[in-house]
Amino acid sequence: MATDNRPLSPHLQIYKPQLTSVLSITHRGTGVFLTAGAFFLTCWLLALASGPEQFETLQAHISNWYGQCFLYAFVFSLYFHLCNGIRHLFWDAGLGLEIDTAYKTGYAVVAGSIILTLLTLCLATGGVA
Numbered sequence: 001m002a003t004d005n006r007p008l009s010p011h012l013q014i015y016k017p018q019l020t021s022v023l024s025i026t027h028r029g030t031g032v033f034l035t036a037g038a039f040f041l042t043c044w045l046l047a048l049a050s051g052p053e054q055f056e057t058l059q060a061h062i063s064n065w066y067g068q069c070f071l072y073a074f075v076f077s078l079y080f081h082l083c084n085g086i087r088h089l090f091w092d093a094g095l096g097l098e099i100d101t102a103y104k105t106g107y108a109v110v111a112g113s114i115i116l117t118l119l120t121l122c123l124a125t126g127g128v129a
Helices: 019-050 052-063 065-092 099-125
Strands: none
Touching: 019 052, 019 065, 019 099, 052 065, 065 099
């Protein structure tokens, strides 16, 4: 079977990213990141159960700048994945599939994730970080 006459698909760099595709990719990425966060949470619980020395060592990493960045990203990933998952549940029910509604709910997912993340971090730290 000759494939010389078949059209070539345009490369991904030609396509303009759309909100729906960016949110879909971000949803998958946050799912992977939540897996890493679950592994980290397991390590934290093991350090807690292992004794004060191990726990203090891990807490030193958490309180450092890179540990804080990881925790902030984990909290955002948790809320983004939750909000976008609820959006997908509505889509599964056949609701919100119109283009303008999909864009409005997409922006709502991003805004809701940011607001919930900031609220959580403010409540956890006792104020604005």
